[in-house]
Amino acid sequence: MNGPPPAVILVRPQLGVNIGAVARAMMNFGLTDLRLVRPRDGWPNPDAGPAASGAGAILDAARVYDDVASACAGLHLVFATAMLMRPLTRRVVTPERAVAELRALGLSQGMGGGILFGPERTGLETADLAVAHAVCSIPTNPAFGSLNLAQAVVVCAYEWMRQQETMPADELVNYSGPAPMEKLEALIVDLDERLGANRYYSNGPGRREAAMLTLRNLLTRPQFTEGEVRTLRGVVRILNVPRGAAGDNNQD
């Protein structure tokens, strides 16, 4: 049970291809509510659809507004993405924190919020920022901080998805589980015998034990499946040619 996903509010966007790319990114990450404030080339824009690559439903449902305040109607918490702070007193938060606050508001009160994104070339103006409760600052390379509009939306939309995600952080896929211990042990014993027969171990005291510890370590840690252990036994058998047998040209 989550609150509504945040609205994406594009303020005076310039390029239809960017609006389309924004719609695609929104749909990729589960956002649906696209709001446009005075798009430069009007609306609808024929360049947006192809760039949306199948996310046309989001473009079709987009609403157009005359100003930022109108576009925020119905929302309860609004962040403005910005690179520079104008002389307004505002909290500046990371995307992670902004999304966590939007998510918490949805969970606790069922209320939705939104995020403002400025025009491609200039970003948001002070008057736009003043409407928002706080500023969301995407961390970037200080020497090269200007993000593409759609890529700024990707970061925020990905954060939304990341913070709701239920997929495990780390999962082994197509894995039938570790082999029965006795099968792994049989591989290790077989290897030990064949290596001993081929004089792999030097004669010093404890050398065999040390070498076998290394081999046991590297063969045990991967949690090989029964099938993989069987494959390794086959490989060992095929590779193994007894010392002194035909083809043994080892010189030592």
Next chain:
Amino acid sequence: MNGPPPAVILVRPQLGVNIGAVARAMMNFGLTDLRLVRPRDGWPNPDAGPAASGAGAILDAARVYDDVASACAGLHLVFATAMLMRPLTRRVVTPERAVAELRALGLSQGMGGGILFGPERTGLETADLAVAHAVCSIPTNPAFGSLNLAQAVVVCAYEWMRQQETMPADELVNYSGPAPMEKLEALIVDLDERLGANRYYSNGPGRREAAMLTLRNLLTRPQFTEGEVRTLRGVVRILNVPRGAAGDNNQD
């Protein structure tokens, strides 16, 4: 002190504009090492530069390889971004986890890693995935999971930046600190007197105390600065017209 940022390895990329957009996103988030495996239209590609929007240095330094294994030379830990798992046994991790592992390897051993991204239309093939230690799966809308190539890179590059960032998660900017308590108190007292004089408070017992608690609450929580408190006192003074004065047309 961090390890080297992960290499971005584009496997058989199709469109120059996407390679350029990848370079821009890399530079935005502090990555530098771009590797290309058999780019479809050869290399260099005239479409890449304009799309890189100033990140041409990354394109200039990009290296081209014949196969995935060669492109991974010099790296110690490689993740493959993929939507579907082929029948390989691999860990599948979130971008967050993948980047945390790359970062940990850099911090503890000084070793660098990389992330593979497949061609636009088809994604990575099984043989490509087989080279990687693990799969990095970007969480997306199950009904609309196909990410633009550059946007997939944005997610991973942003994770890298996010996990190193030193900026505070939440900071109040252009804020001179809360006003001295006595200035806030003077505002509250002034307001109380003016409201009382204008019969704002109903006559029931405790009504004045309840109303003042509400006002004190909403005026205290924002931690207004001394200048803001001064502004509010001015606003109260300008608004306030004593009951019965000229222009008072309140009917109650």
